[in-house]
Amino acid sequence: MKTPAEPLFTPPPTTHNHQQCVHNALKTAETLCVERGVQLTSIRHQVLELIWESHKAVKAYELLDRIKPLQNAAKPATIYRALDFLITQGLIHRVESLNAFVGCRCSGRQHEQLLLICKQCEEVEERTASQVMQALAEEFQRAGFTAHSKAVEVHGLCQRCAGLSSE
Amino acid sequence: MKTPAEPLFTPPPTTHNHQQCVHNALKTAETLCVERGVQLTSIRHQVLELIWESHKAVKAYELLDRIKPLQNAAKPATIYRALDFLITQGLIHRVESLNAFVGCRCSGRQHEQLLLICKQCEEVEERTASQVMQALAEEFQRAGFTAHSKAVEVHGLCQRCAGLSSE
DNA sequence: TAGAATGAGTTATATTATATCATCTGCTCC
DNA sequence: GGAGCAGATGATATAATATAACTCATTCTA
Ligand SMILES: [Zn+2]
Ligand SMILES: [Zn+2]
Ligand SMILES: [Zn+2]
Ligand SMILES: [Zn+2]
Numbered sequence: 001m002k003t004p005a006e007p008l009f010t011p012p013p014t015t016h017n018h019q020q021c022v023h024n025a026l027k028t029a030e031t032l033c034v035e036r037g038v039q040l041t042s043i044r045h046q047v048l049e050l051i052w053e054s055h056k057a058v059k060a061y062e063l064l065d066r067i068k069p070l071q072n073a074a075k076p077a078t079i080y081r082a083l084d085f086l087i088t089q090g091l092i093h094r095v096e097s098l099n100a101f102v103g104c105r106c107s108g109r110q111h112e113q114l115l116l117i118c119k120q121c122e123e124v125e126e127r128t129a130s131q132v133m134q135a136l137a138e139e140f141q142r143a144g145f146t147a148h149s150k151a152v153e154v155h156g157l158c159q160r161c162a163g164l165s166s167e
Numbered sequence: 168m169k170t171p172a173e174p175l176f177t178p179p180p181t182t183h184n185h186q187q188c189v190h191n192a193l194k195t196a197e198t199l200c201v202e203r204g205v206q207l208t209s210i211r212h213q214v215l216e217l218i219w220e221s222h223k224a225v226k227a228y229e230l231l232d233r234i235k236p237l238q239n240a241a242k243p244a245t246i247y248r249a250l251d252f253l254i255t256q257g258l259i260h261r262v263e264s265l266n267a268f269v270g271c272r273c274s275g276r277q278h279e280q281l282l283l284i285c286k287q288c289e290e291v292e293e294r295t296a297s298q299v300m301q302a303l304a305e306e307f308q309r310a311g312f313t314a315h316s317k318a319v320e321v322h323g324l325c326q327r328c329a330g331l332s333s334e
Numbered sequence: 335t336a337g338a339a340t341g342a343g344t345t346a347t348a349t350t351a352t353a354t355c356a357t358c359t360g361c362t363c364c
Numbered sequence: 365g366g367a368g369c370a371g372a373t374g375a376t377a378t379a380a381t382a383t384a385a386c387t388c389a390t391t392c393t394a
Contacts, residue, residue, distance in 0.1 A: 041341070060381070073343060080382065081342080097263040097318070099350095099381065114303075116312045127310060135302040136281075136321070143294060144326030145283045151264070152319050154303070159311030208372070227350070240374060247351065248373080266350065266381095 022052045025103055029091050038089065046070055047082040048103070051092055055123040057100035095124060097153045102126075112150045120161035189219045192270055196258050205256065213237055214249040215270070218259055222290040224267035262291060264320045269293075279317045287328035 029048055033040035040048075050066050051058050064079045071078065083101055086092040092101050093113060102115070102124045114129040133150060140147050196215055200207035207215075217233050218225050231246045238245065250268055253259040259268050260280060269282070269291045281296035300317060307314050 039341080043342080075344070076382070077344085077384090078342075096320070114306065116307075116310055119315065125310065125312075127306065129302075129306045132299065132302040132306055135296075135299040136319070139281065139294065139296045139299055140283075140321075140323075143283055143292065144329070145292075145321070145323055146329045147321050147323040148286065149322045151321070152303070153263070154307075154312070154314050154318075155316045156307075156312055156314040162311070162313045206372080210373080242375070243351070244353090244375085245373075 018054075022049070025052050025091075025105075029089075032089065032091075036089070038085075043067075043071060043074075043078060044082045044085050047079065048086055048091060051086075051101055052103045055102070055125070057095045057098050057102040057117070057122070057124050059098075059100050063101075093126070093151075095153060096151065097155065114152045115154065116158065117153060117155045118158035118161055119155055120157055120164075123158060125158065185221075189216070192219050192258075192272075196256075199256065199258075203256070205252075210234075210238060210241075210245060211249045211252050214246065215253055215258060218253075218268055219270045222269070222292070224262045224265050224269040224284070224289070224291050226265075226267050230268075260293070260318075262320060263318065264322065281319045282321070283325065284320060284322045285325035285328055286322055287324055287331075290325060292325065 026045070026049065029045075030040055046067055047063055050063050060076070060079050060083060063083075064074055064076060067074050067079070083092070083094075086101075087094055090111070091104055093104050093115065094101055095115060095117065098117070104113075105126050106128070112128070112133045114127045114132055116125040116127065118124075129152070132152065136147070136150055136152075139145075193212070193216060196212075197207055213234055214230055217230050227243070227246050227250060230250075231241055231243060234241050234246065250259070250261075253268075254261055257278070258271055260271050260282065261268055262282060262284065265284070271280075272293050273295070279295075279300045281294045281299055283292040283294065285291075296319070299319065303314070303317060303319075306312075
């Protein structure tokens with residue numbers, strides 16, 4: 001059985017109702033954590049909310065600065081612990097090539113990811129890209145490699161930014 | 168038309184003449200730098216040599232420690248400058264997910280790369296994986312994305328390590 | 335109530351990377 | 365020869381990212 005070539009989630013449109021976007025993400029997170037019997041504590045929730053403020057990847061120390069008004073005692077460990085939790089629960093992704101973090105749009109399951117990172121507007125678009133993952137799987141087969149994580153990060157220009165710069 | 172399924176270069180065999188391997192890499196680097204009119208200075212050469220000591224990815228500060236006997240004055244900037252140069256010349260790759268550096272086996276041209284990173288033995292195998300890159304290109308098309316860099320890093324177990332652990 | 339599990343506070347430190355300014359070396363141009 | 369330039373390196377400082385180790389509080393439960 002093969003491949004619905006379509007992404008399993010709606011990619012972020014160039015302009016969209018971001019409030020809705022955030023609301024969905026937070027709701028999903030809350031539900032999942034209840035289902036799993038893990039605690040989406042106040043700090044963790046706040047960090048998740050801050051990450052979802054935009055579709056840009058956010059740095060840990062930016063989050064620290066932004067959470068301090070809310071959590072006066074916040075220290076680096078505060079943030080990194082929350083980030084660990086959120087990553088483990090599949091609610092955010094770490095963008096290795098930026099040392100930064102971005103909300104996951106297909107939350108709740110561990111999954112393969114293709115991250116398209118725009119150099120201009122800095123937004124990160126997550127795509128399922130099952131054909132890419134299929135090709136990767138075949139390559140592992142040839143190489144005798146057993147993959148534990150597939151993270152594909154690509155830097156470039158998103159459609160909108162490419163359009164603007166060519167006009 | 169589809170697919171020579173074979174990699175375009177010889178992957179590192181489980182056991183191989185590594186001296187030869189290093190010798191080739193250094194020779195190639197020397198030649199390319201002459202051709203390009205850039206200077207493969209003593210420090211840069213030493214750093215490249217240290218990186219090629221194994222097929223594992225090496226950290227910048229490891230390189231710093233290892234180069235100190237040779238370059239007494241070496242400081243972080245010494246290493247990072249050499250690394251910048253080597254990356255720009257396409258002689259090494261930065262492994263984003265490890266903050267580390269590995270020799271490039273297909274030196275001299277900027278190119279797409281698939282890095283298979285073994286969690287056990289820590290070796291990094293570089294593959295051309297043209298089918299993966301093709302699938303990626305098609306995905307960019309669909310997403311309207313203009314890629315500037317394609318770096319695919321996958322963590323898992325290499326054939327040898329997977330074999331050993333299953334025996 | 336003792337003991338385990340989890341989350342968070344606190345302090346300190348480790349690791350990774352860059353900024354800035356000074357110096358040196360080889361080269362060109364006059 | 366000497367002024368001027370470019371590229372590489374020396375030297376000092378600091379920024380940015382991340383973890384360790386120990387403490388305490390809460391909750392659950394045996
Ligand atoms: Zn949105
Ligand atoms: Zn963009
Ligand atoms: Zn070798
Ligand atoms: Zn291995």
